[in-house]
Each structure stands twice: as structure tokens, then as C-alpha cells.
Amino acid sequence: MIRDATAADLAAITALYAREVTGGTATFEETPPSRDVMAARLEAVQALDLPWIVAQIEGELAGYAYLSPFRNRNAYRYAVEDSIYVAEPARGRGVGYALLAALVERARGLGLRHVxxxxxxxxxxxASIRLHARFGFDRAGTWRHAGWKFGRWIDVHVMQLDLDPTAAAPTAPGVPLA
Structure with a gap:
């Protein structure tokens, strides 16, 4: 089941993200944020009318995902960045696919141009690169040795989904930036 995240999900979201911070490389954070910090992040995304969603399997959090502004400049207001985190036991079960499908659908509904x-x-x-490619994301580049975590340099791959290949003028206001 995919649904909008609520404050009731914060403990599970915080725990899932903390495991990625301390044991994974999907984020370059090195200290797990507190529940209060994660609550502020959730509220900030939702205040922009962007989606923060969760996936549940048998009532348990299987993953979460959200869209956030790609860059904090007005010219980028039609581009968002996706973030997807799937719990270890739920990997390989279609959770990432379901979360990304929901995010792309919501981005289209908001009149955005790029994810x-x-x-x-x-x-x-x-697996994440293949997942995004299945949705039509193209590789847009690689930032070589962009981050240092766990005693090694880590590359970052940028992928881009063009939601309106016609390059028509925007019909929606985009993401309101501060």
C-alpha cells in the first residue's frame, strides 16, 4: 500500500534512514538525524505541496520516498529531485518501483518538467540505476569521487526524467521556493 506519510510514520522513517546513514551510501550524511529533524524535513516537503509517501507491507513500513526542490533557485522551480529508501527486508519486492511510480505520477500532476x-x-x-531507467530516466552525468564515506571515495550518478519532451511553456507555477 502506498499513501502519504504522516507524523505517525516518523519513528519508522527515522529508523530506516538511520540504518542507511550508518550502513549505506544512499546518503552522504554520517550522523543519523533525530526524529525532530526528520519531522522538520517532512513538514518542509509537505509545505511545498510536494509528496512524501510511504509503502507498507502487512502494516509495516517497507519504504518511503519524496520529491524535493532540485536546486534552490527560481529558474529550477519545474525540476524536483526524488529520494527513495526501501527497508532491507522489502528490497526486491517491487517497493521501489511502486514508490517511484507514485512519485512520477504526482510530479506530472503538479505540472513539473523534470524529475x-x-x-x-x-x-x-x-538496482536503483536500473529502476530509474525503467521509468525513462536518462543518465545525465557522473560526479566522480564526489563524496567520502566509509574510508573511500564515492561517485554520484545523475539521472533525469523529462516529463514534457515537447519543451512546451510551463502551465503550472512550479515548486514555490523560499
């Missing part, structure tokens, strides 16, 4: 994905670590992120 960007910034995927770290070619050594462990091939």
Missing part, C-alpha cells in the same frame, strides 16, 4: 535522481555509489546502486 532528477542523484544516485550515489556505483558499487551498490545498480
Amino acid at each position: 532528477m535522481s542523484v544516485i550515489s555509489d556505483s558499487a551498490t546502486s545498480e
Whole structure:
């Protein structure tokens, strides 16, 4: 089941993200944020009318995902970045696919132009790269040795989904930036 995240999900979201911070490379954070910090992040995304969604399997959090502004400049207001985190026991069960499908649908509904994905670590992120490619994301480049975590340099791959290949003028206001 995919649904909008609520404050009731914060404990599970915080725990899932903490495991990725301390043991994975999907984020370059090195200290797990508190529940209060994660609550502020959730509220900030939702205040922009962007989706923060969760996936549940048998009532348990299987993953979460959200869209956030790609860059904090007005010219980028039609581009968002996706973030997807799937719990270890739920990997390989279609959770990432369902979350990304929901995000892309919501981005289209908001009249956005691009969904960007910034995927770290070619050594462990091939599944994420393949998932995004299935949705039509194109590789837009690689930032070589962009991050240092766990005693090694980590590449970052940028992928981009063009939601309106006609390059028509925007018909929606885009993401309101501060």
C-alpha cells in the first residue's frame, strides 16, 4: 500500500534512514538525524505541496520516498529531485518501483518538467540505476569521487526524467521556493 506519510510514520522513517546513514551510501550524511529533524524535513516537503509517501507491507513500513526542490533557485522551480529508501527486508519486492511510480505520477500532476535522481555509489546502486531507467530516466552525468564515506571515495550518478519532451511553456507555477 502506498499513501502519504504522516507524523505517525516518523519513528519508522527515522529508523530506516538511520540504518542507511550508518550502513549505506544512499546518503552522504554520517550522523543519523533525530526524529525532530526528520519531522522538520517532512513538514518542509509537505509545505511545498510536494509528496512524501510511504509503502507498507502487512502494516509495516517497507519504504518511503519524496520529491524535493532540485536546486534552490527560481529558474529550477519545474525540476524536483526524488529520494527513495526501501527497508532491507522489502528490497526486491517491487517497493521501489511502486514508490517511484507514485512519485512520477504526482510530479506530472503538479505540472513539473523534470524529475532528477542523484544516485550515489556505483558499487551498490545498480538496482536503483536500473529502476530509474525503467521509468525513462536518462543518465545525465557522473560526479566522480564526489563524496567520502566509509574510508573511500564515492561517485554520484545523475539521472533525469523529462516529463514534457515537447519543451512546451510551463502551465503550472512550479515548486514555490523560499
